[in-house]
Amino acid sequence: MKFDYSDRVLVPGYTSCPGCGEALAMRIVSQTVGKNAVFTNCTGCSEIFTSRYPASSWAAPWIHSLFENSAAVASGVYYGLKHRGKLEGVNVIGTGGDGGTADIGLQCLSGAFERGDEMLYCCWDNEAYMNTGIQRSGLTPLDAATTTSPAGKASWGNDRPKKDLPAIMAAHNIPYVGVGSCGYYREIPRMVKKALSYRGPKFLQIHAVCPLGWRSDPAMTAELGRLAFETGCYPLYEIIEGETTPHKPPKDGWKPVEEYLKPQGRYRHLFRAADGAGQIVRIQALAAKHIRKFYGDDAVPDFAKEAEAKAEEMAASTA
């Protein structure tokens, strides 16, 4: 049997881990965008696993510069192509991980969006600095254990909930902000096409399961992505010209967060410690807030409301 990859934008042979949600998202996004594009890439896993010299998995023009300047390089590419009249039909796609986008690269990205530079920027959100060995980022969720937010006798892991990056992006008054997931990978092409139908800067954040960093079964990548949404831990939505449209709610109702947390090694300490249940209550309370924000109070299940009440009680008693 002969394989024909001639139409592929991201050509097979790259060296990502099995079950890599980032590679999945990147492959689908790039394939949807097509070869009439220029991709810029932050330093990180994706740059390493697609560009080992002298090989390259990129059949479209691609540039990696530094960790924090993917958006600014994309701006430069945009202005260069614009000046030479070569922008017609060509999309400029900035990409980066959660650290490269939400932390160290946030300034360049904000600058590009404030200027209204024509690009789609995609953030592969695997919720930690995976390439350097799973360190905590601004998008690491509450209580996840990483190598710089480890669990221990005096620590429940990451002590802050994740930064609301899509809201920061939306505050730039850009026409399209989308939050998708490798758990709903079939929806990604529609989101990309929708984004590209608008002029100006567009932002797409994709929840990308990382089996290595999350200590999860590579075969569970898509399922974990779905569970993140179905438990209210990772809301999926689009903000199109200021109008927020949430993803349709899970058809079997919202699930308790334990279903999402339990298969992941990064949350193992919550289930092992005698008083870990109290921490899970805090995560459940956060999920309740997400559900309420996008679907209204009536949509919040009773178990989630009870967790909220309990979390408030706990907060009051420690205050």
Add this chain to the structure above:
Amino acid sequence: MAEQEILEGAMAVAHAVARCRPEVIAAYPITPQTHISEELSQIVADGELDAEFVKVESEFGAASVVLGASAAGTRTYTATSSQGLLLMNEVLWNIAGMRLPVVLACANRSISAPLSIWCDHQDAEAIRDCGVLQFYAEDNQEACDMHVIAFRVAEDRRVLLPAMVNLDGFLLTHVFEPTILPDQELCDKFLGTYEAVLKLDAANPATFGAFTEPDKCMEGRWMVHDACLRSVGVIEEASAEFEKVFGRASGGLIEEYQSQDAETILIAKGSLCGTIKDVVDDLRDEGKKVGLVRIKTYRPWPAEAVLGAVSRARQIAVIERGASFGAGGVMTPEVKETLYDAGRLIPVHGYCVQLGGREVPPDGIREIVDRVSGGEKQKAYEYFRLRTEILPDLVPGA
């Protein structure tokens, strides 16, 4: 023949740059560079230059934008100073490594702390080793002409490296001098349009900025060094061609001023050389064999030219606006290395005459000449006329 106009340095540079027709310009405000980018934005706003002027959020962004635009195949330009250059540092190494011919100006200014907006060369010297070619102007005419030459050298296929024109902050940027702006037609003839060897082009996709394993990385880095070395000849060639086309000499590697038969040679770069030349003239009138070797091209280091220019010297004083804290000078050890490698073991004394804009009066230069000519042993590197008495007594036992 173009006419002389009385122009402020930064303004003149902006107009010279505009005549090189950069296609994408990105710049962020910092004193004393600001007049260059302000004037360039005005030139673009007035429709006199067809360019994209990108209003970036930082110098880091400015360098990253010109990187992207250069990789997309356009002629690019940015200008900065001091902290701004340091903020660009990471990107500049990357630009050089990717062999992108970005041209930039550095209006040389001190590095904080203590905060100072005034001139020295520590900013440019801090990025000395990154693969950006460095030229130093003595006056505004040269600052203008060096930009034209910088574009030509940077874009030469034998070089393909970023190039930076240094002009002393305030001392040149804010000083009005009679200047001939490079003629537009001649600039067009001298530079042509930029066509990249390799660019981000959907019709011919390429991968830029790949990662390499240890068995290949060193060769990739060496290519930057090799291109730097190769640029020596290209700079000489381009400068000769500039003289032919524009009818005035500019650029080049070094200037030899009264140095052919000099026993004491001063080596310096930048606008300070104007003062030094006056002192040399006075000393020559007094019958003293003193000369100046002015470094115009600092990177690549013009070792051969320096060696040839000091062949009859008995002693050398390197006069710097820089320092390497905890070691000595910056240019001084480079001069020593050049001489040592050639087996010329003459005394070389280094003087840091200025950090943060302190005035260097002619009598200071004269004092240095007197001291090194006197044969007395000098310090390897001396902070000249240091006023430690103004410092608080904070170090016990010091």
